[in-house]
Amino acid sequence: MLRVLIAEYKKSLRLANRMKSDLDKKETPTRQDEEDKKIISSMISDMQYAIEWMKSGRNPDSRRGTDKEGVYLTDPCILDVLPVNDVDKPVDKELSLHEKDLIEDALCTLTDREREVFMMIKVEGLTFEYTADLLGVKKSTIQTHFERALRKIDNRKKESLFLVS
Structure with a gap:
């Protein structure tokens, strides 16, 4: 069911990107809009990180040799x-x-x-x-x-x- 979870994260990521895009299109954003944009950007970043982790099976930030060599194979x-x-x-x-x-x-x-x-x-x-x-x-x-x-x-x-x- 990992694929279902990844797909749900991708769906949420698309929605968050749309929300951010809508905020970016505003000509005169309010203070609340700017705060919302920061929160949504953080959510987008976190979702992208989680999706990458679930897809690869390893921490995307890891710089150790074993992680870089792709030791983790398909389940x-x-x-x-x-x-x-x-x-x-x-x-x-x-x-x-x-x-x-x-x-x-x-x-x-x-x-x-x-x-x-x-x-x-x-x-x-x-x-x-x-x-x-x-x-x-x-x-x-x-x-x-x-x-x-x-x-x-x-x-x-x-x-x-x-x-x-």
């Missing part, structure tokens, strides 16, 4: 769930290294938005409507991204060198 639980056709079906076995490579190979062909939509719908089990609401786009846009992701993954499965063995 293995997500990889375990991905190849299952039925989202409600529990995963009973550990994936082999070959299966994990297949998943990574298929996902690398997707754009960031396609991957995000695919994971929210296929892995998290969200509906098209809820995903559209969280990402602030139309349901048809989500359906298009999802269908495109499925097509790319299907094509990759047919063309992948990993399958030739």
Whole structure:
């Protein structure tokens, strides 16, 4: 459900940016407007920081070598769930290294938005409507991204060198 949380933060970030933009457009801002702008700017900064932390899995301000090298990888639980056709079906076995490579190979062909939509719908089990609401786009846009992701993954499965063995 981390993706849902990130999407909700992004939605709130868009709203805060709109509020700040509305305040910036005022020709003669009041003292209260200036104070509100400072508070909203702080909220925007905090939300961006939190989103980056949730996406990367590490503190964005950390300057230590291990953090800079990207030691924190994708949550293995997500990889375990991905190849299952039925989202409600529990995963009973550990994936082999070959299966994990297949998943990574298929996902690398997707754009960031396609991957995000695919994971929210296929892995998290969200509906098209809820995903559209969280990402602030139309349901048809989500359906298009999802269908495109499925097509790319299907094509990759047919063309992948990993399958030739």
